[in-house]
Amino acid sequence: xxxxxxxxxxxxxxxxxxxxxxxxxxxxxxxxxxxxxxxxxxxxxxxxxxxxxxxxxxxxxxxxxxxxxxxxxxxxxxxxxxxxxxxxxxxxxxxxxxxxxxxxxxxxxxxxxxxxxxxxxxxxxxxxxxxxxxxxxxxxxxxxxxxxxxxxxxxxxxxxxxxxxxxxxxxxxxxxxxxxxxxxxxxxxxxxxxxxxxxxxxxxxxxxxxxxxxxxxxxxxxxxxxxxxxxxxxxxxxxxxxxxxxxxxxxxxxxxxxxxxxxxxxxxxxxxxxxxxxxxxxxxxxxxxxxxxxxxxxxxxxxxxxxxxxxxxxxxx
Amino acid sequence: xxxxxxxxxxxxxxxxxxxxxxxxxxxxxxxxxxxxxxxxxxxxxxxxxxxxxxxxxxxxxxxxxxxxxxxxxxxxxxxxxxxxxxxxxxxxxxxxxxxxxxxxxxxxxxxxxxxxxxxxxxxxxxxxxxxxxxxxxxxxxxxxxxxxxxxxxxxxxxxxxxxxxxxxxxxxxxxxxxxxxxxxxxxxxxxxxxxxxxxxxxxxxxxxxxxxxxxxxxxxxxxxxxxxxxxxxxxxxxxxxxxxxxxxxxxxxxxxxxxxxxxxxxxxxxxxxxxxxxxxxxxxxxxxxxxxxxxxxxxxxxxxxxxxxxxxxxxxxxxxxxxxxxxxxxxxx
Numbered sequence: 001x002x003x004x005x006x007x008x009x010x011x012x013x014x015x016x017x018x019x020x021x022x023x024x025x026x027x028x029x030x031x032x033x034x035x036x037x038x039x040x041x042x043x044x045x046x047x048x049x050x051x052x053x054x055x056x057x058x059x060x061x062x063x064x065x066x067x068x069x070x071x072x073x074x075x076x077x078x079x080x081x082x083x084x085x086x087x088x089x090x091x092x093x094x095x096x097x098x099x100x101x102x103x104x105x106x107x108x109x110x111x112x113x114x115x116x117x118x119x120x121x122x123x124x125x126x127x128x129x130x131x132x133x134x135x136x137x138x139x140x141x142x143x144x145x146x147x148x149x150x151x152x153x154x155x156x157x158x159x160x161x162x163x164x165x166x167x168x169x170x171x172x173x174x175x176x177x178x179x180x181x182x183x184x185x186x187x188x189x190x191x192x193x194x195x196x197x198x199x200x201x202x203x204x205x206x207x208x209x210x211x212x213x214x215x216x217x218x219x220x221x222x223x224x225x226x227x228x229x230x231x232x233x234x235x236x237x238x239x240x241x242x243x244x245x246x247x248x249x250x251x252x253x254x255x256x257x258x259x260x261x262x263x264x265x266x267x268x269x270x271x272x273x274x275x276x277x278x279x280x281x282x283x284x285x286x287x288x289x290x291x292x293x294x295x296x297x298x299x300x301x302x303x304x305x306x307x308x309x310x311x312x313x314x315x316x317x
Numbered sequence: 318x319x320x321x322x323x324x325x326x327x328x329x330x331x332x333x334x335x336x337x338x339x340x341x342x343x344x345x346x347x348x349x350x351x352x353x354x355x356x357x358x359x360x361x362x363x364x365x366x367x368x369x370x371x372x373x374x375x376x377x378x379x380x381x382x383x384x385x386x387x388x389x390x391x392x393x394x395x396x397x398x399x400x401x402x403x404x405x406x407x408x409x410x411x412x413x414x415x416x417x418x419x420x421x422x423x424x425x426x427x428x429x430x431x432x433x434x435x436x437x438x439x440x441x442x443x444x445x446x447x448x449x450x451x452x453x454x455x456x457x458x459x460x461x462x463x464x465x466x467x468x469x470x471x472x473x474x475x476x477x478x479x480x481x482x483x484x485x486x487x488x489x490x491x492x493x494x495x496x497x498x499x500x501x502x503x504x505x506x507x508x509x510x511x512x513x514x515x516x517x518x519x520x521x522x523x524x525x526x527x528x529x530x531x532x533x534x535x536x537x538x539x540x541x542x543x544x545x546x547x548x549x550x551x552x553x554x555x556x557x558x559x560x561x562x563x564x565x566x567x568x569x570x571x572x573x574x575x576x577x578x579x580x581x582x583x584x585x586x587x588x589x590x591x592x593x594x595x596x597x598x599x600x601x602x603x604x605x606x607x608x609x610x611x612x613x614x615x616x617x618x619x620x621x622x623x624x625x626x627x628x629x630x631x632x633x634x635x636x637x638x639x640x641x642x643x644x645x646x647x648x649x650x
Binding site: 040205206207209210211212213214215216217220224225228229231 | 368383386388409412413416417419420421423424428430431432433434441442446447477479490493497644
């Protein structure tokens with residue numbers, strides 16, 4: 001049958017292009033374009049390691065973690081034993097002096113690292129699991145489920161955080177694990193909202209629709225297709241979360257409702273400075289603990305900043 | 318020109334694989350911000366053919382495609398696939414069978430691939446979901462085969478989508494769709510985002526794959542010349558309605574609906590002389606004066622040629638068709 005003129009031209013064009021391309025690119029089109037290339041993680045890591053402050057901070061953090069793990073081997077004296085003079089300034093191998101019953105301050109600080117790391121990492125683990133799951137579900141399903149989860153989140157966020165922790169800790173009894181879990185259970189709402197926001201934009205993307213069309217089950221879509229795309233903001237949030245948890249534990253222990261003596265934590269060592277005599281005349285008993293909290297929190301915050309910059313660099317590129 | 322070596326499905330063996338009748342898809346239904354994306358869409362797609370769906374942006378083409386592949390619940394009307402109403406597919410087992418049989422290729426080649434998964438995970442995932450391979454070794458082998466069948470190197474399997482060009486990404490998307498060995502593929506503007514030389518490659522690839530795998534296509538596009546090149550029959554859509562459905566050749570010779578005429582007049586020609594003389598026909602929906610919509614709908618003007626019009630207009634369109642056919646005969650005699 002006869003053909004329309006404009007259409008004939010278009011077809012001719014396609015055959016021409018087809019012929020040209022057969023000459024120029026036998027086999028694969030533009031194979032040369034994709035020869036070098038790194039995975040996402042590699043690119044982010046490269047950018048992170050260019051940031052000197054972040055790298056130094058990471059080294060400090062790793063040292064702290066190792067100190068916590070090998071506290072028993074590193075500490076020069078036993079944790080709770082009265083081994084030296086009472087209230088002595090640094091002497092001999094008591095590098096940071098002793099406290100009022102003759103325990104080595106340095107050894108207690110080293111063991112205190114354990115507490116900070118357990119609380120920091122443990123509570124973050126708890127809240128990342130809760131916050132991520134609720135955020136994914138809330139964002140993906142929307143509607144009624146979303147409303148319910150968001151109202152719960154708002155309720156949690158409108159409590160005076162510290163008061164609730166104080167109440168819970170005094171009700172449940174104080175101790176390392178109670179503090180860790182209470183902190184974890186109370187800190188998830190900001191992360192939940194963050195994840196939900198990301199999922200709201202991600203679920204409309206073609207690759208999620210493609211996953212639905214492929215036949216993935218809902219958990220499959222959430223955990224195989226959506227979760228990997230929200231991991232980076234979660235990681236950044238979690239890093240800052242560690243710092244917050246360490247600070248909160250120190251504050252609680254300082255107030256006497258956190259980790260209980262004789263188990264040392266940076267917070268309860270610092271709390272000895274509540275006595276005026278210690279504050280004024282025995283600075284070796286509290287200044288090192290203060291410095292450690294300061295350094296640890298600062299280092300972790302720098303790591304978080306470094307991570308965020310490395311990841312955001314990806315988005316800009 | 319038709320698919321080389323394969324004529325249009327013979328009249329006798331025409332069997333509808335997809336039947337859409339009076340499809341309605343409203344978003345935010347009943348609320349203030351209600352959007353009526355699809356108001357009244359009816360057409361069938363025969364087994365083994367390529368059905369082109371064209372129309373301007375926002376005419377509801379993609380929404381129709383998405384409704385067809387069950388990416389959401391429809392507001393009204395009926396869609397049946399292989400004789401089964403897709404609304405009745407509820408159980409996971411039935412849904413999986415449906416998903417295995419119908420696949421989709423998306424417009425944006427980058428956005429349709431998960432940036433955090435490798436090509437192997439993307440294609441292998443589809444195989445895994447449908448239990449088409451027993452172990453990971455077998456899966457890897459199949460992924461390599463699929464990559465090669467769409468003209469990609471098997472070394473690409475361990476790369477991420479960001480490392481590819483648009484055309485390569487689209488080939489990965491095609492490989493993913495083919496992985497589950499479907500019977501029917503929706504190409505939702507599958508080539509619009511690619512540049513012209515790559516478009517030709519991908520269209521030719523789609524044509525080859527169709528012949529090899531006995532596929533049926535729904536080809537959604539706004540580029541009329543491309544649609545003409547690939548389709549057996551064409552449906553023209555505007556503002557949520559199918560206005561004209563007929564065989565591809567006939568649409569170009571005897572465009573009956575004023576909107577189709579307008580669309581055809583908008584095709585740019587590569588010839589500068591002709592381009593200077595080309596007159597663009599505007600389409601104004603008010604032209605119809607359909608005050609009472611009761612007798613307005615898709616009416617068959619000639620065999621396999623449907624127009625969305627008022628009952629009284631049928632005779633008018635019949636005359637117009639005869640006139641246009643006569644003119645064409647004289648012109649090319």
